[in-house]
Amino acid sequence: xxxxxxxxxxxxxxxxxxxxxxxxxxxxxxxxxxxxxxxxxxxxxxxxxxxxxxxxxxxxxxxxxxxxxxxxxxxxxxxxxxxxxxxxxxxxxxxxxxxxxxxxxxxxxxxxxxxxxxxxxxxxxxxxxxxxxxxxxxxxxxxxxxxxxxxxxxxxxxxxxxxxxxxxxxxxxxxxxxxxxxxxxxxxxxxxxxxxxxxxxxxxxxxxxxxxxxxxxxxxxxxxxxxxxxxxxxxxxxxxxxxx
Amino acid sequence: xxxxxxxxxxxxxxxxxxxxxxxxxxxxxxxxxxxxxxxxxxxxxxxxxxxxxxxxxxxxxxxxxxxxxxxxxxxxxxxxxxxxxxxxxxxxxxxxxxxxxxxxxxxxxxxxxxxxxxxxxxxxxxxxxxxxxxxxxxxxxxxxxxxxxxxxxxxxxxxxxxxxxxxxxxxxxxxxxxxxxxxxxxxxxxxxxxxxxxxxxxxxxxxxxxxxxxxxxxxxxxxxxxxxxxxxxxxxxxxxxxxxxxxxxxxxxxxxxxxxxxxxxxxxxxx
Numbered sequence: 175x176x177x178x179x180x181x182x183x184x185x186x187x188x189x190x191x192x193x194x195x196x197x198x199x200x201x202x203x204x205x206x207x208x209x210x211x212x213x214x215x216x217x218x219x220x221x222x223x224x225x226x227x228x229x230x231x232x233x234x235x236x237x238x239x240x241x242x243x244x245x246x247x248x249x250x251x252x253x254x255x256x257x258x259x260x261x262x263x264x265x266x267x268x269x270x271x272x273x274x275x276x277x278x279x280x281x282x283x284x285x286x287x288x289x290x291x292x293x294x295x296x297x298x299x300x301x302x303x304x305x306x307x308x309x310x311x312x313x314x315x316x317x318x319x320x321x322x323x324x325x326x327x328x329x330x331x332x333x334x335x336x337x338x339x340x341x342x343x344x345x346x347x348x349x350x351x352x353x354x355x356x357x358x359x360x361x362x363x364x365x366x367x368x369x370x371x372x373x374x375x376x377x378x379x380x381x382x383x384x385x386x387x388x389x390x391x392x393x394x395x396x397x398x399x400x401x402x403x404x405x406x407x408x409x410x411x412x413x414x415x416x417x418x
Numbered sequence: 419x420x421x422x423x424x425x426x427x428x429x430x431x432x433x434x435x436x437x438x439x440x441x442x443x444x445x446x447x448x449x450x451x452x453x454x455x456x457x458x459x460x461x462x463x464x465x466x467x468x469x470x471x472x473x474x475x476x477x478x479x480x481x482x483x484x485x486x487x488x489x490x491x492x493x494x495x496x497x498x499x500x501x502x503x504x505x506x507x508x509x510x511x512x513x514x515x516x517x518x519x520x521x522x523x524x525x526x527x528x529x530x531x532x533x534x535x536x537x538x539x540x541x542x543x544x545x546x547x548x549x550x551x552x553x554x555x556x557x558x559x560x561x562x563x564x565x566x567x568x569x570x571x572x573x574x575x576x577x578x579x580x581x582x583x584x585x586x587x588x589x590x591x592x593x594x595x596x597x598x599x600x601x602x603x604x605x606x607x608x609x610x611x612x613x614x615x616x617x618x619x620x621x622x623x624x625x626x627x628x629x630x631x632x633x634x635x636x637x638x639x640x641x642x643x644x645x646x647x648x649x650x651x652x653x654x655x656x657x658x659x660x661x662x663x664x665x666x667x668x669x670x671x672x673x674x675x676x677x678x679x680x681x682x683x684x685x686x687x688x689x
């Protein structure tokens with residue numbers, strides 16, 4: 175493959191990835207709009223927003239997980255401390271099992287329990303709220319959550335109460351690997367999709383596996399950013415790495 | 419040497435890890451691959467893995483059914499079912515009468531199709547995770563072995579390493595490689611490390627040593643084993659650990675490369 179061909183391949187691959195991630199952010203935006211709607215309606219009728227009210231988003235969440243998008247592994251909303259009247263912590267989070275079934279993900283939300291999932295202190299909850307913008311967080315291993323390596327596409331949702339919740343979608347890393355390999359069509363040269371935290375999301379090389387960080391001495395031959403309508407939310411890039 | 423951690427005159431050098439219950443290690447062989455399978459299938463897989471990693475040697479006689487059922491915590495019916503499957507698959511041979519019983523044959527290698535299926539079903543992340551644990555165990559075992567192994571234990575490791583170099587079939591390679599790694603943990607005088615190594619080898623070794631058209635290249639592994647042994651002989655704990663971890667990382671890379679090639683072929687087929 176000459177330089178020109180390699181450049182073209184990188185551009186098309188970056189574009190293909192960017193487009194699919196945009197689609198996923200739109201799914202997250204759909205859920206966000208629905209939660210916003212549920213909260214607004216509760217406020218309008220002077221009814222408390224509780225778990226039962228929030229559960230009305232389930233048909234939409236299940237419907238989204240049934241759409242033909244294998245990159246989406248899970249989706250849901252994580253509430254802020256003051257969002258619901260009946261509990262300070264709640265995750266209305268669903269995970270895809272097969273093409274047409276999904277399940278509610280149970281989390282340990284009792285702070286005194288061993289294995290407490292303190293999501294309100296996790297990066298994927300804190301950062302989008304602090305920065306007040308959609309963000310792709312990770313890859314990271316979601317210990318206590320879905321227990322595998324993932325990237326969460328997040329959007330903050332300020333509520334009328336002044337509290338902020340976070341809506342997010344979890345990326346399937348194996349599906350992302352499939353997308354990268356399919357788009358590249360070659361295992362050489364080594365090419366890695368790298369996130370804002372300098373961690374490899376997926377690659378076509380055993381040398382640069384999911385979750386590893388690029389070492390300071392890694393030779394990066396070329397960098398192509400993954401395009402996004404909002405470049406700040408998806409600071410991903412494709413890197414051609416040293417083959418030696 | 420710890421009581422119960424001696425090699426004595428054994429075939430494999432491993433069955434005396436626990437003299438009270440020789441099959442205690444086999445009972446611990448529950449890998450994630452067979453979660454959700456029926457109990458007889460799980461037992462069948464436990465025994466198959468024990469044979470695969472050389473925990474039960476070829477030519478060795480299995481304990482009587484009643485004893486085996488008790489040690490593995492299953493019913494007589496379940497153990498008979500499991501043994502029948504192993505017999506069908508050519509892993510054991512049952513002889514009747516005096517001196518009879520089930521004898522281990524292990525003529526079967528895990529087929530390439532089966533290895534490919536396992537590589538496809540696991541994610542790259544899971545393989546890396548498996549490799550991380552395997553390398554960490556080998557690193558720790560080698561380190562402790564460098565500090566603790568005595569002369570006869572080092573001789574034993576030399577023997578296990580030479581069995582790997584001289585292995586002529588993938589089954590022999592798989593067994594010899596596993597025994598070498600389990601042997602490191604035994605030389606480390608660490609029963610828990612040994613048990614964990616048995617488990618991880620049961621998952622890893624069949625993936626590493628699979629039938630191939632182009633022949634299996636053992637040079638790197640043999641060189642690595644020699645380097646680990648040299649460090650242990652020198653009593654160099656740090657070098658023993660480093661070389662064992664590097665050996666593990668290299669083998670993990672080979673597995674992930676194999677998986678990426680399979681996945682690439684699948685992706686290109688679907689284009």
